[in-house]
Amino acid sequence: MIDVQNLTKYYGDFCAVDDISLTIEPGRILGLLGPNGAGKTTTLRMLTGFYTPTSGTIRINDLKMPEDTLKIKSMIGYLPESAPLYHNMLVYDYLDYVARLKGMNDPKRRLSRFRELSRLCGLSGIMAKPIGNLSKGLRQRVGLAHAMMSDPDILILDEPTSGLDPNQIAEIRDIIKGIGREKTIIFSTHILSEAEATCDRIAIINKGKKVADDSTEHLKQNARHRSVVRLTLQNAEITATLDHLKAFDASLDITVTDTPASEGISFELCCKDDKDIRRDLYLSIKKTDWIITELARQSLALEEIFHELTREGA
């Protein structure tokens, strides 16, 4: 159970994190979403004890920062944003160093843990290579092994999939989902589909403030209160069509979208409620001699919420 209350961080005059509160149940995956510079990394850094908050409290189970920082640190595995590692060390030496610092003094236990992690993170071929020679993706895996070294209860991952190729992203996602069955995971990302695919809960941060915090399901459901229908017609004129559509339903919010003339004319019809207007729309257009080439309903999923909440000036 992680309990964060009124967390605030100032860098001089600049407020990077403004009064964020979060509670995370054990065994859940929380995604921290936000545009660049929203304060995701700062929040995570405060959770890991790297930064001291300007104000606010962080509690993990019954431990409290800053009194029990050392104990808290030993419960957390952290993967920093750019997986920074010592470039001149070999992967094995690095993992050994990390394991010792995390208090694994028994050499047998270290060795068996290295074997496990090597299998889990796919490190078997690179154990004897200097970290500086590894590609970004491989370094990210070494960082992940570092974070999971002492089998911590809480994993904090800062943009774990940034800079990876699509296959690696899928792999890392699978790893996260796999661990997430038993552990609490907090990870930050600016990729929406990623958060949607892996998280139980999503918190959206913008300009240091928390603007949304709900289960992934809920967020998606709320988004469906408005839906957009995309309509493309051939053999029709804009003014006539607009009149027709207004007559069909005056409450529709109609925008004409750019399409090549050969395709016909396209509209985006935004409904105020969740009603499906496609059936009625078809029946009403059937009476004319226009040809429908596209009639599709798009649900406003996370992306739309994200844009709405994090727009400039929002």
Added chain:
Amino acid sequence: MTPIKTIALKEFKDYFISPIAYIVISLFLIVTGWFFFSTFFIYGRADLRDFFALLPMTFSFFIPAVTMRMFAEEKNVGSYESLLTMPVSFTHIALGKFFAASVFAAAMLLPTLSYPLFISFIGNLDLGPVAGGYIGAVLLGGAYCSIGLFASALTRNQIIAFIIGCAICFTLTIIDRMLFFVPERLVPVVEYLGANAHFTNISKGIIDSRDLIYFASVIFIFIFSTDIAMKEKN
């Protein structure tokens, strides 16, 4: 205790994985060897007095070069973040790095043990001052390491860390030659602050508790300041 040992061991190995150790040790040997032996046969004395007299000066350039990377590089590369989020305290880190640097400074002195060895063949060498000199050199090395460490904790730029470290060490080395500019009442205070006088005492073979306390306090003050500097930056 274990995290300190782990960090110290890793930092010490780092010197020898990269070319730093070999370059610094060779240069140190060339510089000290050159200055010492260029006049050694002219004076014809079987002692190491000139070698030790020069040591505070050479150390005030070489030690900051050894310590400048300790924090500055970690901060610059970003590994500082992973280090600080491991279950170790600031004090563990500062002490671990301090011991690594001090042992390295001692390792730098190790090859110079051949000087007394060879001199003892050609003349009658008094071992007291030599032993005292090496004890003093290790203490001086430790004190300058703590200064260099502090300088490194202040910045993420290694060159700045080097220059700050040099400046403080150099000041401590030459301050007792600047007494001329100091008001008369302050002379004993400023004289006590200089590292040179204390080191010279020990290297004569006189092990005085005042000198030991001086070096111990310099080490303590600067490691403590390093600790504060680390906390302050977060």
